[in-house]
Amino acid sequence: MTLFDSKNQISRRKLLAGAAVGLAAPAILYRTRAYAANPVIKVGHVSPKTGPLAGFGEADEYVIAQIQRLFNAGLQNNGKTYTIEIITKDSQSNPNRAAEVAAELILGEEVDILVGDSTPDTTNPVADQAEVNEVPCITTNCPWQPYFFGRNGDPAKGFEYTYHFFWGLEDVIAAFLDLWGSSGADKKIAGLFPNDADGNAWGDPKLGLPPALAKAGYTLTDPGRYQPLSDDFTSQISAFKEAGCEIVTGNMIPPDFANFWSQAAQQGFKPKVVTIGKALLFPSVIESLGDRGDGLSSEIWWTPNHPFPSSLTGESSADLANGYMEATNRPWTQPIGFKHALFEVTADVIRRTADLDDPQSILEAIRTTDLTTVVGPVNWAVGPVKNVTKTPLVAGQWQKQGDKFELVVTANKHAPEIPTTGEFKLLS
Template sequence: MSRHLTRRHLILSSAAIAATATLPPRRAFAQNGTIRIGYVSPRSGALSGISESDGYVIDAIRATLGDTLETTSGTYAIEIIEKDTQSDPNRAGDMASDLIFQDEVDIVLVGSTPDTTNPVADLCELNGVPCISAATPWQSWYFGRGGVPGEKSFKYTNHFFWGAEDLMKVYFGLWNGLETNKVVGALWPNDPDGIAFSDSTLGFPPALQAAGFTLVDPGRYTNLKDDFSAEINAFKAAGVEIVTGVMLPPDLATFMAQAKQQGFAPKFVTVAKAALTPKGIAGFPNGLGENLSGEVYWGPQYPFTSSLTGETTTALAEGYTMATGNQWLQGTGYVHALFEVAVDVLKRAAAIEPDAIVEAMNATDLTTCVGPVKWGGFDLAPNVAKTPLAGGQWQADGAGGFRLVCTFNATAPEVAIDGTLLPKVW
């Protein structure tokens, strides 16, 4: 099946083809009776906060699985191999290459932003290695990789998560919960997320207009920006009362500190990606993390259980806190769910080889700790399975920290509301 190839894809493909010419042939799959699962995430660098619980989750998965996995085609030893991208998209591709050619894995799992999921998925697709990804809005993953609307554009790579359309509904629901002038200032960077969110056809701009909001968009900015004065001045001049975006944590910290210094105090700061972790919220200067609003995509408010362990979301969250002393993270659920899906796929595969694994992957119909995962029901992007999304904000917990409460669930009524929306504190 044809699909559009961007210059980035051509460069990537050429580099990968060159690499395959110098590397030894790949082993037979499940060689010596061992299934190898590769896992890639940003364990260090700017995105490391999102992946803080990865090691805990993977150790728990290892303990649950033990040394072997019983599948339709036999019993195999099982090995999980972890790789750290250091929050670098180029290194993400390198880590995928290592897993494919050096570690010779049978399936790759990857999560946490398109800078991680996309280069890994591209290398797996090119080299015929099954790959399951999550924790990236589906538009950034699908269209960011050249996916064609309405086509099953990829053979070896599937994804599960929510999309920009779900995030819009959540954000609009949050913003309509307090009185504002409906003037929205956008902070969308020049990266796959920012480009997808700002798209004039499928992104936020047309949806904002249709919902009665006025958009102030000062244009794409480069990540790790050190001065947002131009954006702040544009927002002040336009009377912006709502700020939205999809930002790295350091950029949101810089923006909020400078906004306060320059007397800009919007009623909402609702930003994807940057406002996901309790340590990140607590780390914003002068308590500026209080009442940041955004997505609630996993937590004890969700009513699901793990297909691997039978644990509820509450038990999974509390288990992490008891083991580490840290607050639960939204990303914990999606890392756990990636392994739920992978184990389910491997158990059902008629053989531990790529085409059989892909066949089992496409036939997945599994309720995980993040919700149902089933491919084939989303016609716009058949490689994508949609998962539920609610909204909320980070409120002071009375002990010097912050807790993520759910205040909006019209998009996912099964998710419990456990807080009341409040204006942003400056």
């Protein structure tokens, strides 16, 4: 192994390779044939497949296997065919673990591009490892403020190696206000924000929900940050009942919301609207709540009705969702779209890179991306800060139809290209 890159300069990544520490469960390597015929580009991928955030990684196996079959046929770059090898690892919903496996992919597997997704618990440590080790990195599925400011990003400088696409807190606030404005519920809001990167960003008194809610005429009751995996929400529920809150919002992991919602019933707290980020995104969580899942609401970042086709396969969002449901016998889930889009962007970057042996050339291809993916446009020339570009966001509600729950879009004022599919209803 040489310590010099294609420009005859010392390679920091290879110099540090001996410091790679070790290393837990082996990666899942999506390899289905010998690669001797074509040069190989390695793509490292990290997401939470286990732990409290496992809902974000539920569709990983299906989506990545589908993408790898396409990659096995090769991607064209400057008249040469490259085979793309995806090596995926589990962050276990733990930031320390995410950093560890990202370092393993960089220093041990020597990946050419690192990608990651699903909440700042994974995206931030993955991006930090890429930045320090000078590896091009693309992440998604985390509001941009926890990603950017959670990594101490400076809007005037940004980052060099790490790029992100998703919506921001300003978009989720706008979508929630659109949702609540048609509900008829009183403007007294209960806030549930955990003491983690997401919760601290959502509840931030300057950049989070509080100032926007106040500007819109809502009164927020915020009892302060609770510790993730809490088993007692009595103090919060008491504060909400005393304030007469009719709307509950915040950002929670599924186990925390399940505890809160069960205790709310036990203690007689009956809000008319419950709109929670993160916890209420997945059909498996809603199904686990039984009838008390009916009418819960959340932001919606991707659905089978999104109007954008895949730039990689030409499939519609409905095609992607139906393929997943047929193959797994499980309901579609929102991360399918962003997982697919992450590799759409990666493939586009690989095709356009002038010199795939040069990380700076890969970075230039990332910076100049202008691609419509299955989740919407990705273009880093247009963004709220350097290294970030945004995708559209709507909001909606889980409604029981027969013996199944359907996630229907009920508020699309700020992304009218995504159609509504139902009317919002108050909780019974």
